[in-house]
């Protein structure tokens with residue numbers, strides 16, 4: 694189990710382990726068609742809740758999972774960042790979303806940075822993967838700014854571009 698990663702910080706934001714008190718706000722974000730356009734349009738709330746429960750189990754077992762980000766002074770959830778273990782693929786996938794009111798202000802790039810550092814640092818994750826629809830320019834750009842490199846494409850309904858970022862020691 695890594696050191697306590699339940700609270701992380703970036704220059705403008707405070708990140709904390711997602712918990713039951715965050716569920717209503719997260720459900721509202723996951724119900725927003727703009728947020729879900731390239732993730733899964735129309736994802737039912739039950740599926741969102743199940744993912745949040747799985748993330749909580751993963752926190753308990755491995756010490757990392759989903760974080761929610763708020764402005765440092767408090768306020769609503771502005772972003773969520775996820776480190777999702779995939780036992781079948783044997784990897785850890787980075788995911789992120791930002792409230793549409795705050796798009797285009799560098800939020801995603803900023804909140805992912807401490808999570809990526811925690812993954813490679815205290816959590817000891819050797820590499821991260823990410824996947825993005827090839828037409829999702831903003832998300833492709835976020836991964837580029839974080840240093841991820843393209844690995845391959847798959848077609849799962851949409852065409853997905855897969856990315857990888859190795860821990861600094863392996864670069």
Ligand SMILES: CC(C)(COP(=O)(O)OP(=O)(O)OC[C@H]1O[C@@H](n2cnc3c(N)ncnc32)[C@H](O)[C@@H]1OP(=O)(O)O)[C@@H](O)C(=O)NCCC(=O)NCCS
Pocket residue numbers: 727728729731732789790791792795796797798799800801802803824825826829830831832834835
């Ligand atoms: C994708 C998302 C996370 C980006 O969040 P954000 O806080 O606006 O991202 P940032 O501001 O850190 O960076 C966005 C970058 O993409 C660029 N960009 C925006 N729209 C773009 C587009 N259509 N094509 C190419 N680049 C684009 C921005 O200019 C910026 O790059 P820059 O800093 O070089 O100017 C946000 O739009 C979101 O939450 N979308 C819904 C959820 C989602 O799709 N998550 C990712 C699933 S793969």
